[in-house]
Amino acid sequence: MESKRPDHTFRTPSATGGSTATVLGYPRSDKILILVGMPLAGAVVGLLLPVLARQITGLSKLPLRTVAEFVASVEETWQVVAFMAGGLVVGVGFAFVSLSESLTVTLTDARLEAVHDHWGRESHARADVSAVFLDGRTLVVLDHDSRQLVRGTHAAPARQLAAAFRAHGYPWQAGDPYADLFQKWSPGSGALRPEVDAVLTARKEALKHKSGYDVRELTRAVEELGHTVRDSGTEQFWRPLVQS
Structure with a gap:
């Protein structure tokens, strides 16, 4: 078969x-789940948010109390529908961001x-x-x-x-063949030339601000200087380029 x-x-x-x-x-099944599931989840959150707010407004130490009390006051049908619509829009946004990544x-x-x-x-x-x-x-x-x-x-x-x-004949590997060469970057450690440190410093700022385009361009700049870099969270790890 x-x-x-x-x-x-x-x-x-x-x-x-x-x-x-x-x-x-x-995967097509994942696309459907994301495009349908996230907006629905957002609408449900919009529906339940006033109920949750009414449950917590009695707490003595409540951050953003004014906001919580405003949300708790939502009772009219049109208000609930507006909250659900807002949650739906947010869910659609998250869905498209997720797919675009x-x-x-x-x-x-x-x-x-x-x-x-x-x-x-x-x-x-x-x-x-x-x-x-x-x-x-x-x-x-x-x-x-x-x-x-x-x-x-x-x-x-x-x-x-x-x-x-x-x-298609590409050299697929079980893992990074150069993984053992990576070292954690420490600014000013002396392990790298000052110009490489400078690019990695700028790249760390781009990581903090989640600027994917800048991170990508600065990675290319590091490679032009004879090294490459990968990330673990906001930590950077570098290694020298190696000819295969």
């Missing part, structure tokens, strides 16, 4: 001819193309790729100097990503 293809991968004729393209994106990757035997809502579209030849792996839920593609060609969150399960990349 023919197996059913996973709903987060599909194949299309390649625009460049030759091999069929495999598109890896958010994930990469969509198109693979052929010759090239890979990565698309992200925040930093656009980029394409790389398979011959330029030395390693592909997952760092947590982050998909990482390295070139032959161990620079990060692609780095971004991907929603597909690891085994499906691995199978798709291997099917």
